Amino acid sequence: MRSSTFAQEVTQWYAVAARELPWRDGATTPWGVLVSEAMLQQTPVARVLPVWETWMARWPTAAMLAAQAPGEAVRAWGRLGYPRRALRLHRSAVAIVERHDGEVPASIEDLRALPGVGDYTAAAVAAFAFGVRVPVLDTNVRRVHARVFDGEPDATNGAPTVRERAAALDRLPLVDAPKVSIAVMELGALVCTSRAPRCEACPVAPRCGWLAAGRPAPTGARRSQTYAGTDRQARGRLLAVLRDSPDPVDRHALDVVWADDPQRARALDGLVADGLVEPLADGRYRLPA
DNA sequence: TAACCGTGGGC
């Protein structure tokens, strides 16, 4: 019989091992938490940090961002990647002003209705900004649970199942649940990593099913992620030209950054369709006004 | 459901 629980052990570890991140500072507003979660989607903390600081200094409230052109959000997003997130965050700011009086909503349902806010982000904002007891199932938390409790190398592919969600909820204490979620997330980010986990530094190693099983390797095929020469890379190149120019640019400025004509045209059309680029009547292009 | 959507750092 153990004298402490999984949640307690991870929380105690967190107290001494956690990184100091500005959006975890108790003074951060719900808006600041939402901005951090949007930026952290598929993007490492180290790259988010400076952009988040700049962003929050410029737009400390949703209303201030909503008053700007969406292109300004795309420009400030810089090289974080997946720039549609910047557009969606701007649209969320507009929705927050229009539907919620400028205040980030606290309910999962209202959060989930914001553009760019899925199950994870809604749960994260509800938990970290408002203290709601809800499972926060990001890739880190799912991996930790899969290893410790199921003895598996990683969580299953695809969205969390109902039973996975229920199990995660069961493992949350009745008080201070968000603290446990952030601690487990941090454990997954710093110790129980996807590659080269540091089990010797893990506070729950003695109870870990995966470690007990001899750390079996994942079996399934991983996703391929070739990037060079893809439409994605082309889109990135084109958008970078617009981001870096204070004024609209002509076709030639875009032509020179991507040689393949049909692919460049396809990428540009896609950017326009996504609302990331605006064609002007004079044949030039700019970020959306 | 699986494909698509950026970018850069670590091993």
Added chain:
DNA sequence: TGCCCAAGGTT
């Protein structure tokens, strides 16, 4: 060096 992957969301 190339591959892996990092607090996902949308269609």
